[in-house]
Amino acid sequence: MNNHSDKKIKVLYVDDEGNNLLAFQASFRRIFEVHVANSSAEGMKVLNNHDVHVVICDQRMPQSTGVEFFQIVRKAFPDPIRMLLTGYTDAEAIVDAINKGEIYRYIKKPWDDVELKNAIQNAYEIYITRHQLKNKISELEKTNDELNRFVYSTSHDLRSPLASIMGILNLAKMEDSVDDPNGYLGMIETCVHRMDGFIQKIIEYYKSIRVDDEYEDVDFNKMLSEIIEICSMQNQDIAFKLTVDQRVPFMADAFRLSVILNNLISNAVKYQKPTAVEPWVKIDVQVDEMKAVIQIEDNGIGIVEQHLNNVFKMFFRSSNNVTGLGIGLYIVKEALARIGGKISVHSVYGEGTMFELRIPNHPYVKLEE
Known part of the structure; x- marks a missing residue:
């Protein structure tokens, strides 16, 4: 009996040989709640009508193999733990099934009652652990x-x-x-x-x-011009240079894209040198059918090299000289993850910083790693 409940472990055994089904029932019906089926179709009926913890299936059956049966079970009923019972040395199929997660383990026929009992109890422990984890x-x-x-x-x-x-x-x-x-x-x-x-x-x-993804046509010239107009109020001495090459329609989540660009351009303005004679921010956008590549560059204070891996962490500030909140780049990273985009940063302390964004043109492509 299990230690987690007064109820018995529910086991389904699928085998086309009636003698094996009778032997399994005779061996384990007093220990477990046993259900048997003589085909994959009958096994699916049992799973539809009963909550089963462990499913055991013979590998060699006339209509389908045990692995093929488990491929269906895994999609329709992912919770029960699956074990394969076989009297054949079908090593390649068994290894493939284990590697793909179709089965927890396999038992050789004829089975040893003690070994099979322990295997079922161990499988049930995994079932309980997964169930508790799902609840947590x-x-x-x-x-x-x-x-x-x-x-x-x-x-x-x-x-x-x-x-x-x-x-x-x-x-x-x-x-x-x-x-x-x-x-x-x-x-x-x-x-x-x-x-x-x-x-x-x-x-x-x-x-x-929290906001649901909503894809729409994006006009980069319009979006960026509006962001620049707002950000320039932070420092009217900054010269903005905007270059947009958009000859094809671009579909994206406009809300999250504006959040990303607003944070990056605002930072480029905020982290300028206080004594800069000719501060500037350059924004270059190249759009094609597959993606948009956006570079945002400034000649500000820059980021020291040892901080480059931390700038996207919440509350991290690369400089104590600017009253930043340390959350803007974290928001950028989270928003980019939602729209399938990627970001890289290059910076030289005292000279400036460049962020490069690669954003997929939805729904054409998902950017590769």
């Missing part, structure tokens, strides 16, 4: 979903008092009603802006992982 994954997914909803709701709620604080600060500055020789109001305003920016990033991340 389901619980974690539910918890993660609830946590995401909580963070999103809280972030929205926090923006309201922040907006009130900003309104009061602006009113105080307009009326010149507060004596502030030490610049405390400016410090408060800076902190509020940083917090509001962080909250907006959280909301952006939530939307990126």
Whole structure:
């Protein structure tokens, strides 16, 4: 008996030889709940009508082999553990079945009762472990979903008092009603802006992982011009150079694509040298039927080489000189994963950085590793 339940282990044995079915029932019906079938079709009927933990099948049967039967069972009923029983040395088929995951193990005929009993009990332990793991994954997914909803709701709620604080600060500055020789109001305003920016990033991340994929025609000239117009407000001294070669239609998730490009271009502006004489950001887009290749390059502060492998991690900041949040590139990586894109980065500290994106033209191709 198993240690997890008072119920017996439910076993299905499929074999075209009636004597084997009778022998199996005689040996194990007191230990397990035994179901038998004399063909693959009968075996499928049993699986349709009963919750079975372990399925055992003879390899050589007239209408189909045991491996062929398990190929069907694996798709229709993936939970039961599958074992092959054979009196033949069909090594190639058995190895292939094990490698492809169609069977857990095989037992030679004529079977040894003790060996087969232990094999069934071990298979059941695997069944229970997988079942528990599936339940844990389901619980974690539910918890993660609830946590995401909580963070999103809280972030929205926090923006309201922040907006009130900003309104009061602006009113105080307009009326010149507060004596502030030490610049405390400016410090408060800076902190509020940083917090509001962080909250907006959280909301952006939530939307990126929650919003359903929706593919539509993308006009890179239009999308990038709008992003540049907004980002240039951060630093009006930066010269933007945009080159777009798009001679064919491009289908993509426009929402996530705009999130990706907005974060990368915003970073290119944010991480400029404070004393740069001629700061610039270059954006080059090449589109064909299969993909879009986008390069975003700047002559900013750059990233030290040992940090290049960490820039896409949440809350990682490559420089302490800029008030970044360390979440933008993480959002980029997550959004790219959703649309099947890839990103690489090349940077020389003190000279600048270039990000290259490769995004599939949906639904034509999925980019290779």
